[in-house]
Structures are given as C-alpha cells and as structure tokens.
Amino acid sequence: MSRLVKKYMRKRNRGKKDSPKENEKAGNRQAYEMEELEKMPVSDRLAENLDILKGVLGHNSDVVFRTFRIGLADRAEAVVVYVDGMIEKKIISAEIIKPLMLESRMAGMDCQKEQLLDLVENSGITASEVKSTAFMGDVIAGVLYGDAALLIDGLGTGLAIDVKGWQTRSIEEPPSEVLVRGPREGFTETLRTNITLIRRKLRSPDLFFRDIQVGRKTNTSVTIAYINGLADSSLVAEVISRISRIDIDGILESSYLEEFIEDSPYSPFPQILHTERPDKVAAALLEGRVAILTDGTPVALVAPAPFITFMQSPEDYYERYFLSTAIRWVRYTAFVISLVLPSLYIAITTFHQEMIPTRLLISLAAAREGVPFPALVEALLMEFTFEALREAGIRLPRAVGQAVSIVGALVIGQAAIQANIVSPLMVIVVAVTGIASFMNPAFNIALTMRLLRFPMMLLAGTLGLFGVMTGILAILIHLAGLRSFGVPYMDSISPFHPGDMKDVAIRAPWWAMDRRPADISSKNRRRQSSGLKPAPPDPGGNKG
Amino acid sequence: MMENGKISSKQVTWMMISFLLGSSILLIPSAVASSAKQDAWVSMLISIVAGQAVIYNFASLSMMFPGKTFVQYSREILGKYLGMLAGLIMTWFSLHLGSLVVRNFGDFLSATVLQHTPMIVPDSIIVILVAMGTRMGVEVLARVNKLIIPFMILLILIIFALGIPEMEFKRILPVMENGVRPVIAGSLVVIGFPYAETVLFTMIIPFLNSPGKGRKALVTGGLAGGALLFFIVLRTLLVLGPATTVRLWFPVLETVRMIDIFNIIQRIESIVIIAWIFLGFMKISVCFYSFVLGLAQLLNLKDYRPLVLPAGVLMLALSQLVYENYVEETYFASQIWFPYAMVPGLILPLTMLAVAVIRGLGGKKTEK
Numbered sequence: 001m002s003r004l005v006k007k008y009m010r011k012r013n014r015g016k017k018d019s020p021k022e023n024e025k026a027g028n029r030q031a032y033e034m035e036e037l038e039k040m041p042v043s044d045r046l047a048e049n050l051d052i053l054k055g056v057l058g059h060n061s062d063v064v065f066r067t068f069r070i071g072l073a074d075r076a077e078a079v080v081v082y083v084d085g086m087i088e089k090k091i092i093s094a095e096i097i098k099p100l101m102l103e104s105r106m107a108g109m110d111c112q113k114e115q116l117l118d119l120v121e122n123s124g125i126t127a128s129e130v131k132s133t134a135f136m137g138d139v140i141a142g143v144l145y146g147d148a149a150l151l152i153d154g155l156g157t158g159l160a161i162d163v164k165g166w167q168t169r170s171i172e173e174p175p176s177e178v179l180v181r182g183p184r185e186g187f188t189e190t191l192r193t194n195i196t197l198i199r200r201k202l203r204s205p206d207l208f209f210r211d212i213q214v215g216r217k218t219n220t221s222v223t224i225a226y227i228n229g230l231a232d233s234s235l236v237a238e239v240i241s242r243i244s245r246i247d248i249d250g251i252l253e254s255s256y257l258e259e260f261i262e263d264s265p266y267s268p269f270p271q272i273l274h275t276e277r278p279d280k281v282a283a284a285l286l287e288g289r290v291a292i293l294t295d296g297t298p299v300a301l302v303a304p305a306p307f308i309t310f311m312q313s314p315e316d317y318y319e320r321y322f323l324s325t326a327i328r329w330v331r332y333t334a335f336v337i338s339l340v341l342p343s344l345y346i347a348i349t350t351f352h353q354e355m356i357p358t359r360l361l362i363s364l365a366a367a368r369e370g371v372p373f374p375a376l377v378e379a380l381l382m383e384f385t386f387e388a389l390r391e392a393g394i395r396l397p398r399a400v401g402q403a404v405s406i407v408g409a410l411v412i413g414q415a416a417i418q419a420n421i422v423s424p425l426m427v428i429v430v431a432v433t434g435i436a437s438f439m440n441p442a443f444n445i446a447l448t449m450r451l452l453r454f455p456m457m458l459l460a461g462t463l464g465l466f467g468v469m470t471g472i473l474a475i476l477i478h479l480a481g482l483r484s485f486g487v488p489y490m491d492s493i494s495p496f497h498p499g500d501m502k503d504v505a506i507r508a509p510w511w512a513m514d515r516r517p518a519d520i521s522s523k524n525r526r527r528q529s530s531g532l533k534p535a536p537p538d539p540g541g542n543k544g
Numbered sequence: 545m546m547e548n549g550k551i552s553s554k555q556v557t558w559m560m561i562s563f564l565l566g567s568s569i570l571l572i573p574s575a576v577a578s579s580a581k582q583d584a585w586v587s588m589l590i591s592i593v594a595g596q597a598v599i600y601n602f603a604s605l606s607m608m609f610p611g612k613t614f615v616q617y618s619r620e621i622l623g624k625y626l627g628m629l630a631g632l633i634m635t636w637f638s639l640h641l642g643s644l645v646v647r648n649f650g651d652f653l654s655a656t657v658l659q660h661t662p663m664i665v666p667d668s669i670i671v672i673l674v675a676m677g678t679r680m681g682v683e684v685l686a687r688v689n690k691l692i693i694p695f696m697i698l699l700i701l702i703i704f705a706l707g708i709p710e711m712e713f714k715r716i717l718p719v720m721e722n723g724v725r726p727v728i729a730g731s732l733v734v735i736g737f738p739y740a741e742t743v744l745f746t747m748i749i750p751f752l753n754s755p756g757k758g759r760k761a762l763v764t765g766g767l768a769g770g771a772l773l774f775f776i777v778l779r780t781l782l783v784l785g786p787a788t789t790v791r792l793w794f795p796v797l798e799t800v801r802m803i804d805i806f807n808i809i810q811r812i813e814s815i816v817i818i819a820w821i822f823l824g825f826m827k828i829s830v831c832f833y834s835f836v837l838g839l840a841q842l843l844n845l846k847d848y849r850p851l852v853l854p855a856g857v858l859m860l861a862l863s864q865l866v867y868e869n870y871v872e873e874t875y876f877a878s879q880i881w882f883p884y885a886m887v888p889g890l891i892l893p894l895t896m897l898a899v900a901v902i903r904g905l906g907g908k909k910t911e912k
Binding site: 351355464494 | 552554555653657658661665666669670673676677680681684685687688690691692807808810811812814817818821822825
C-alpha cells in the first residue's frame with residue numbers, strides 16, 4: 001500500500017510543481033499533500049488530527065465524522081470517521097461506539113493515559129479486525145476502503161477497524177459461460193467474495209493469495225492466486241513484476257491489466273485466458289497456472305494461456321469423455337471453418353471452379369446467374385451484414401432484438417436472394433461460419449477469428465487458394481513465435497508433448513490423465529497416483 | 545550469441561523431412577524417370593542408401609564441432625583464408641539453392657493456378673513469409689514446420705491411397721530392362737537433388753538442445769523423407785507409366801488430377817499445390833536462414849536480423865534472373881546440378897573431415 005501511495009504522490013507533486021498557483025487555489029479544499037500525510041504521524045491532540053482529516057476528506061458529503069466521549073481515561077474525546085455506504089452501520093454502533101462509550105463505563109474500567117491504547121484495542125472494541133497505525137496516510141487509505149478510523153485524544157495512534165459492508169450482487173451463474181452440468185456459481189464484483197469462491201474449492205494451505213494495489217486514483221486491489229509448489233516460482237515472480245510495473249490512474253476491468261502484462265501487445269491473438277467461473281480458475285490453478293483477480297470485476301485472468309486452453313471448456317471434464325472428445329473435434333473443425341470457410345468459397349468459385357463437382361457447379365452457376373457482384377464483394381457484403389446484425393442484437397433491448405432477428409432472417413435471408421444481390425450458397429456459407437464462430441468456448445479467440453476472416457477473404461479474392469494458404473501460413477508463423485508468459489503459444493502441439501495429447505487430441509478419462517501439462521508445471525507433473533482405472537470387483541477371486 | 549533459440553532433435557528430423565520433400569515432391573518423378581525409366585523406384589532405393597552416406601558425412605563433421613556452424617568451424621579447420629573460402633562457398637550455395645527453389649515455386653504456380661499473374665507476385669509473397677519466419681529465429685521455423693508437416697504426410701498418404709484404383713503393376717515391368725547403368729544415373733540425380741542440398745543443415749544442427757543426437761536426427765529424417773519420396777515416385781510410375789511421367793513437368797499433379805471418387809471428389813490437384821506451398825516454404829526458409837546466418841558469421845556480425853531484408857531482396861532478384869526459361873532450368877537441373885551440388889554437399893565436408901581428423905581437431909572423435 002504505502003509504496004503505491006508514495007508513487008501516487010510523486011506523480012502528483014510533479015504535476016503540482018508545474019502550476020503552483022493552481023495549487024494555492026486548491027489549497028483550501030485539500031490543505032495537505034498526500035506525501036506529507038504518508039509521513040505525518042498521528043498527533044497526540046485530537047483536534048489536530050481532525051483538522052487534517054477534515055481538510056482531506058471533510059468536503060465529501062458521504063464522509064461521516066462522529067465525535068463522542070469514551071468512558072475511559074477522564075472521558076477522553078474520540079472520533080470515528082467512515083464513508084457512509086461502504087460500511088455496516090450496525091457494527092460501528094454496536095462494536096465500537098457502544099463498548100467504548102457505555103460499557104467501559106459500566107464495567108468500571110478506568111486507566112491512565114499510558115494504558116489507554118491497550119485497553120481500547122484489546123478490551124474495548126469488539127469488532128473482529130483492528131489495525132493500529134501511526135501515520136495519517138494509512139488512516140485515510142483505510143477510510144476510503146471501507147474501514148472506520150478511530151482517533152482518540154491523547155493517543156498518537158489511529159485505529160482502522162474493518163467494518164466493510166456495501167451492496168453487492170449475489171452469486172449467479174455467469175451468462176456468458178453457461179454449462180449444462182457443473183457448478184452454477186460465478187464470480188462477482190467483490191474481490192473478497194471471489195477469493196472465497198476459490199478458497200472453498202481448494203481447501204489447501206498451499207493455496208496462496210498475494211495482493212498488489214494498482215491504480216493511482218482507483219487503488220484497485222489485484223490478487224494473484226496460485227498453488228505453492230505447483231506454479232513455477234519464476235512464473236509467479238514474473239506475474240507479480242509485470243503487474244507491479246503498471247502505473248496508471250485507474251484499473252476498472254481486468255482487461256486493463258491484460259493489455260499491460262501480455263507478451264506480444266501487437267498480436268491479434270489473446271494470450272491470457274479470462275473467465276467468470278471459479279471452477280475453471282480452480283482447474284487452472286491445479287495445473288500450475290496463476291490466476292489474477294481484480295477488484296470490481298467478475299472477470300478473472302488466467303496465465304499462462306497457450307492456444308489450446310482457449311479450445312477447452314470446463315464442461316469437457318464434467319461430461320463423459322467419449323462425448324467430450326467428439327465435441328472437442330467438432331470445436332476444432334468449427335474453429336478452422338470460422339476462419340477459412342468464406343475465403344475458401346471465394347477462392348474456389350472465383351479461381352478453382354474445376355474442384356467443384358459438375359452437378360454442384362451447374363446449380364451454383366444457375367444460382368449465381370443473376371448476381372451482378374463477384375464472389376468477394378458478395379461475401380464481404382454478407383459478412384458485413386452478419387456482423388452488423390450480431391452487434392445490433394447485443395445492444396438492443398431484448399424486445400427489439402427479436403425484431404432485428406426477424407429483419408435479419410427475412411430481409412437478408414430471403415429478400416436479398418430474391419433480389420439477386422447474393423446467391424443462396426453464399427448465405428449458407430455465411431450462416432455456417434457464424435454458427436461455427438459461436439461454438440468457441442472462449443469469446444475472445446472467436447473475436448480474433450472474426451477479425452482475421454476479412455483479410456483472408458481479400459487474399460482469397462485476389463490470389464485464390466494460393467492467397468488463402470499464404471494467409472494461413474502467415475498466421476501459423478505468427479502463432480509459432482507467440483508466447484504466453486514465456487510458454488510457447490502452440491505448446492503441446494509444437495513443441496510437441498505426447499503426454500499432453502491426452503488433453504488435446506482427446507479428452508482422456510480422469511484416471512488416465514495422470515500428468516499436468518508439460519510446459520506449465522514442469523517441476524511437479526504427476527497429479528494422481530497410477531493404476532486408478534476402475535474395474536468390476538473380482539468375483540470370488542476367480543481369475544478369468 | 546547470434547541465435548538464442550534451441551531446437552530439439554525431433555524437430556530437426558521433421559525439418560529434414562520437409563526439406564527433402566520440399567521441391568522434390570513434384571519434380572523428382574520425372575527427373576529420375578528420365579534416365580531410369582520404369583526402374584526409377586530402384587534408383588530411389590539406391591539413392592536413399594547413398595543419400596544417408598552424404599548426410600552421415602557432413603553430420604559427422606558437425607558433431608566434431610558441437611555448437612558451431614559450418615562457417616565457424618571451416619575457419620578452424622582450413623585456416624583463415626581457405627576457411628573463409630569454404631564458408632563463402634556454403635553461403636553462396638544456400639543463396640543459390642534458395643533462389644532456385646523460389647524460381648521453381650514461381651514457375652510451378654504460373655504454370656498451374658496463377659497463369660495470368662506475373663511470377664514475381666507469388667515469389668515475393670513467399671519470400672516475405674520466409675523472411676518473416678527467419679527473423680523470428682530457427683526455433684520458430686522448427687515450430688511452424690512441426691505444425692504443418694503431420695498434415696503434409698497425411699496428405700501424401702491419402703493421395704497414395706486414393707491413387708490405388710488407377711495403379712497397374714505392369715507399368716513398372718520389366719525390371720532392369722536396360723541394365724544397371726541407367727538406374728545408377730537416375731539415382732545420382734536424387735543424390736544431387738535433394739540429398740546433397742541437405743548439407744545446409746550444418747547451419748542448423750548447432751542449435752540443438754542435445755548436440756549428441758544431431759547425426760541420428762538427420763539420418764532418421766533422411767530415411768523418412770526418402771521413404772516418402774520413394775512412395776511418390778512409385779505411385780507416379782504405377783499410375784502414369786514411365787513414358788508419361790517423363791513427358792510431364794509435374795507428373796504428381798497429373799496423378800492427383802486423375803483421382804475421381806463417386807464424381808464428388810475430383811480435380812483435387814489444387815490441394816497438392818497447397819501442400820507444395822507449405823513444403824516449399826520450409827525448404828526456402830532453411831536455405832534463407834543458412835544464407836543470412838552464414839553471411840552474418842562471415843562478416844563477424846553480432847546479429848543476422850539486419851541482413852534479412854536485403855538478403856530477401858537479393859534472393860528474390862536472383863530467382864528472377866537465374867534462368868531465361870524453363871528449358872534452361874531443366875537442362876541445369878539435369879546436367880549441371882549434380883556435380884555442382886556435390887562440391888559443397890559431399891566433397892567439401894569430406895575434405896574438411898579428413899583435414900580435421902588429420903590435424904586432430906574437434907572436441908569429439910568420430911567413430912571409425
């Protein structure tokens with residue numbers, strides 16, 4: 001915390017030096033620089049402390065100062081400072097004010113000023129989490145994160161009492177990652193809740209959470225989760241150093257972090273997996289990966305994320321493995337289709353008509369007879385319409401959204417063909433491509449495919465199959481050179497790890513997937529003892 | 545260090561297979577059959593064995609100097625000036641070979657799918673891709689290769705299987721009709737192209753993560769690649785017969801064109817063209833990588849990457865200038881290439897091996 005506050009203040013000071021006059025003007029509102037506050041000790045005299053606090057926070061309508069006299073040490077004056085709405089008022093009144101004001105008096109406790117701190121902290125306040133600090137900066141930071149600050153006259157120490165309690169969304173199933181079978185809970189916007197959701201799945205002392213504060217203005221808590229002993233310590237250190245490097249005014253979503261910490265910022269391919277599912281995060285942690293949780297967003301990041309992790313859905317592991325294997329292959333095929341199908345159609349109908357079987361060619365020629373455009377223009381037109389419909393469908397309210405789909409189906413599907421603007425086959429191609437791109441469990445890599453489809457179509461329209469293949473080759477070269485936190489992006493496939501094929505080429509049954517991915521957890525690869533394959537009991541000890 | 549990447553011995557094996565298939569997959573059948581006629585498949589068997597000797601020779605030399613490229617250890621063995629000359633020969637050979645493959649590439653595409661497009665267009669696209677891959681280092685080249693090669697081998701096997709209905713065994717009879725001489729002549733062609741060309745791997749195996757396995761990896765790749773070439777030649781002969789095979793420029797393409805399954809899968813030769821784009825890319829990449837790395841080491845540069853762009857332009861320009869027409873190309877390939885390629889492919893490494901053994905150089909003694 002303190003390091004970040006310092007950084008924040010350094011930047012502020014730099015700005016202030018440039019415009020001293022402005023500083024003076026603002027002086028009334030904020031009498032103290034944060035740098036001073038950081039080093040400024042909590043004063044013995046309450047009035048002094050209050051002056052400072054009111055100077056920094058007093059202009060805010062949601063900051064409450066509650067002054068009272070405690071029943072100890074000659075009725076010393078005390079003040080509780082908190083931000084209304086971020087705290088649980090009942091706790092403040094019942095656990096802080098009531099014991100100090102009334103119960104201490106009734107219990108007949110009294111003391112000298114020297115014993116006051118000990119008595120208040122250990123015998124007075126009944127709230128569960130109390131931190132004492134000697135610096136004003138910590139007091140203010142605590143107040144802004146939902147603590148109640150308690151300052152007592154005659155004490156050179158401030159107490160930050162955890163009374164956090166704000167309105168949160170309840171735990172729901174994430175709408176973008178719905179499963180038929182599997183847990184139905186998803187992350188929320190509150191960091192603590194999310195950490196709890198993971199902790200409840202992995203009840204191991206090896207599960208580590210490390211906190212970093214990012215954002216000069218937002219002071220967002222970012223938590224790095226990993227399993228000690230499974231995640232490479234160098235990987236954890238790398239993640240921490242990449243996040244600590246960030247110096248930005250605010251982190252509002254984990255995508256801010258993602259763009260700061262990925263390996264190749266110019267790549268269209270996502271190099272970090274994101275998910276709202278605690279079970280997916282827990283599975284990743286068990287493979288030796290590192291999860292990054294950001295306060296204020298339900299989206300957690302998982303790294304390293306080679307290409308193949310974007311193809312795997314948690315449901316693969318919850319359904320029977322035959323089915324999961326088959327579905328995986330459908331998914332791989334759909335992935336390729338979503339990239340190349342329109343460009344293949346353009347290339348073949350424009351340059352390589354000989355590849356089309358004669359009968360199909362005749363019907364294709366008949367269908368395209370009245371269409372005035374070349375296949376490339378036709379495809380671009382349809383793809384653009386499809387993308388527009390898709391985008392409109394997301395933005396519009398649900399009731400209007402249906403109207404859009406009717407317009408899309410009727411106008412685009414039917415009228416465009418009857419008006420001879422596009423051929424029926426083109427509509428099929430675009431529709432199949434669209435469905436294929438929805439099959440991907442990771443939304444961000446499907447977006448990449450959507451984007452790359454257009455240059456591929458242009459290549460196909462100019463150079464035919466040769467163009468398509470050079471496009472694929474260029475993508476493959478790019479993928480072969482890409483890395484996700486040092487792990488090759490095409491890991492398991494190239495460099496090839498035969499053991500990983502159990503979770504790439506097929507989804508092997510759990511009793512056969514006895515090792516973790518080779519390049520993710522190189523130290524500790526075994527995840528179960530061997531010979532766990534189930535078998536019916538031996539009847540009566542007879543062999544055969 | 546000029547190249548930070550490390551590749552595994554398996555990756556080298558796969559690269560060797562791609563390199564051998566590279567341009568040979570389309571050109572070899574007619575080249576071998578032109579002298580060996582229906583016995584071209586026997587020539588292939590002979591040349592696979594002889595080709596391993598070529599590979600074994602230069603691999604042994606490289607094994608004596610682990611972690612060093614041909615250009616680096618040639619100076620150690622032959623002294624400053626002669627060594628420089630040897631390195632220069634190897635570097636020139638890689639540039640020349642790369643240009644020839646680029647040219648083959650352009651010729652082939654102009655003759656088949658891009659008839660109305662100037663040859664420089666596909667050639668420059670492929671050189672750009674090669675330069676892009678080479679800039680990223682040998683590690684990336686090895687990985688790209690590994691992503692592609694399984695599909696290529698699968699494709700070759702599928703095409704072999706689909707050709708079975710067209711095959712007739714009487715087309716390769718009688719065996720050894722004209723004696724041994726034409727068969728040997730045919731096998732020499734294959735030793736020169738592609739086996740002698742594999743000497744460029746002396747620029748790649750120094751980056752193995754386990755240097756001791758280099759020779760085994762190369763020989764394995766040589767055998768596997770040779771076996772695939774053998775099947776391609778055999779298939780072409782069985783489907784077309786020797787006379788047609790010799791007459792056609794790209795007989796493999798013709799055999800694929802003949803595939804017709806239920807009137808639905810037909811005229812799929814474009815897929816072979818695609819395969820050739822991938823394999824040709826790998827072969828040109830190995831040549832190009834050897835060229836820029838060799839040049840950088842000759843000039844004592846710290847990094848080869850600044851050379852990539854000018855070297856790419858150079859290779860592209862040379863590929864356009866190297867032949868006047870296709871007849872010249874065929875003449876060069878059939879008459880001149882074998883002795884020409886043998887100099888860096890066999891004679892130079894053999895001489896250097898002898899000198900190294902006599903002078904007692906090298907960290908590891910070779911067997912024998």
